[in-house]
Amino acid sequence: MWRFLGLLVLCSLVSPSQGGPKGLSHGIVSIVSPATALKYVSSVFLRNELLQSHFLAIQFPDVPHKDKHPENWIKELHVVRVFTPSVSLELYEKVDSLVCIKARFHLSGKFFFGKHFERIDIILDVDIKAEVRFDAFFAGGFHIRLQVCKSEFAIARIICPSHLSVNNVRPVVTTILAASFHKMVCTAVEVVINVSGVDFLHTANVFFSMGTVATMQYQLASLPLITSNYVALEFNMIIxxxxxxxxxxVGAGPVTLPVLHHHGFCLGMSQASLDAILMVLIQIRVQxxxxxxxxxxxxSELTTIVASLLSHQKCPKCPLKAPLKITISLVGIRxxxxxxxxxxxxLSVEIALLAKGPSGSLVGLFVMKANLKLSxxxxxxxxxxxxxxxxxxxxxxxxxxxxxxVNVSVLVKLMKLLIAETFVPQVNECLDVGIPLPPVxxxxxxxxxIHxxxxxxxLCV
Incomplete structure (x- = not known):
């Protein structure tokens, strides 16, 4: 996930007018705009207050002030509230990325001022910068490494009993926070980023059913492609x-996505990929x-024309007006x-025409191959x-x-009508199953x- 966040950081530099990646080896790719990338990262961090909940779990140790005087002691310091943080991303080319978080904390604790403890409240502004690196892609996943985490805080306000001097409390609070806050807040951020990584992989590596025909899996095919203009993701599709x-x-060549224009996300499927999917989807029994x-x-018109094509010399046993039997078989590739x-x-079909002979048994007349083009x-x-x-x-x-x-050219018009009425509806019924799209x-x-x-x-949204 760390890698992906870096990826998304890069995305923030994408120009909406830029085209998609070129030279990718796989036939299913996507490209993400900066706005969509940033929206995703922020939504995952803040969904169900994920980031806030980990910050709220921070517990400060009860550590006396460095001079060991009991009157300078704070205990039970904890986070009461985290105001909605802001999350931003910056890209360091190729492998390093920066996750930036700004948040306001409300802390509360007990300050010993001589005889007993009194409650104090602290409003803290925090700026966190986490530098991450991504590597070790394997089987649709990758490792995220936290390289550097820095945090800075500024005490915006201290609220304490009137008889307690803020000036006396501030240095004690500052010292305690300087000693422990950095490590705890960075640990919380690391956990959240890894949770976000699981979320991303969950949207990229997904299973679907294709009716009763097949099951399909999308799987991240490689590390995200990062350039100065876009972030691209490649997928394998396993059926x-x-x-x-x-x-x-299988053997797909390089593909290029169209420009994003005003869209935030585009998913591209190459011709080679769709060919393979159609071979699976379009399964039609002999009609x-x-x-x-x-x-x-x-x-009736077909029977009449077929009769005119035949003569008694060619087929003396063929009835001229009996209903024909027709078989339509899907052949070859789609x-x-x-x-x-x-x-x-x-796609192609073979059309066989048969008629009943005098004995009542079927007599084969001729077989045609129709090469179809369907808009x-x-x-x-x-x-x-x-x-x-x-x-x-x-x-x-x-x-x-x-x-x-047999001069079959005179049958073209009727065969077009036959295919349109009997075969094309079967094709559309197969295609109605649809190709599942990954919720990346x-x-x-x-x-x-749709372009x-x-x-x-x-497909762009």
């Missing part, structure tokens, strides 16, 4: 399906049905093409990226024929801007 594991991306108007609106402002899913509309709902497709184009080829040569830094995926660029899909 378990059918008893096997797929780690994404078999009798071509009737209830199933396919142009069933891939997405990402271009500026658009995306297309490419893609992307949206996010419930923290998942959902693609909705629409048939954009179809290329039709004859694969095999039991009735001799507790990002809420509410109405993100298609060359080889990259980016």
């Amino acid at each position: 378990r399906t059918g008893g096997r594991y797929i780690t994404l991306p 078999e049905f009798i071509s009737t108007p209830e199933v396919f609106s142009a069933a 891939r997405i093409i990402l271009e500026p402002k658009r995306a297309v899913i490419e 893609v509309r992307a949206s996010v709902f419930g923290g998942r990226l959902i693609f909705t497709t629409k048939l954009a184009s179809l290329e039709l080829l004859l694969v095999s024929s039991q009735v001799g040569p 830094l507790h990002i809420r995926w509410n109405y993100p801007a 298609f660029t060359q080889g990259m899909l980016a």
Whole structure:
């Protein structure tokens, strides 16, 4: 976590107009703006008064003043209240970062003024600077080392009984605080930063289910990338399906995120990563049905055109008006093409046409291969990226024929309608499962801007 905080410090230097990282080896990356980074660090430190609660746990030892005189003794000094601290970050290039905390403490204790103890209250302004270093990345985690912790305090006010002189109390309080406060406050800060580290890793290394198809895990792939302009995070995506594991991306090349503009966070998924995900998501069983108007609106027209393609010399046993049986099989790979402002899913199906012979048994006529291009509309709902497709184009080829040569070009229009009515809805049903998005830094995926660029899909909030 220390490393990540340093990371976030760096983030504070990011220019909103800067683009994303270039040359990353993985296909799933994110980039964080300074405002979002600072907001995250502050929110984690202050959530449920995490930082304040650790400061409140500070207990000062009952130590007499250095001259050992009992009239200069304070005991039961403790923290009564911590006013809401402010947290800021500064980046030291590459490995060192500075976490700065300013807070006002209300201390209370008992001061021995000669015969018995009287309560005193102290208002203390504290400035803490913790320099941290990050290293030893392993399996989605890393080590955070506290290099230097410095604290300075200034007594803003001392409240004591009227008969007790503030001038007498101040040097005693100052001496006690100088001897013990620094170590205790730095220990509290170190604990909080490590707790924050666990919080960050919890948002970066996450498991999801993808319906009944698969389970998915996002895992931090490397140490955060720190430059003078941005902080980037790389992720591995591990999918378990059918008893096997797929780690994404496989052989992905360098990727580049679009500029942040006014956004605070962008997550980018490369084309290679999405290709692998689509291979898992789009699993469609062979569709078999009798071509009737209830199933396919142009069933009658299809039967007529197929009949016109056949002659009694070619297929003397083929009935010309009996309903056709159609099978549609998904074949080959599924891939997405990402271009500026658009995306297309490419896949192929084989369409087989059969008819009943005189004996009532099915007779195969011919098999066609349709190479499909589906236009893609992307949206996010419930923290998942959902693609909705629409048939954009179809290329039709004859694969095999039991009735001799067939001019399938005359069937293109009808096959487009057939695919649009029967197959594309199946594709969209598969895609409705959605691709889970990681809640990095507790990002809420509410109405993100979706950008298609060359080889990259980016979601920005």
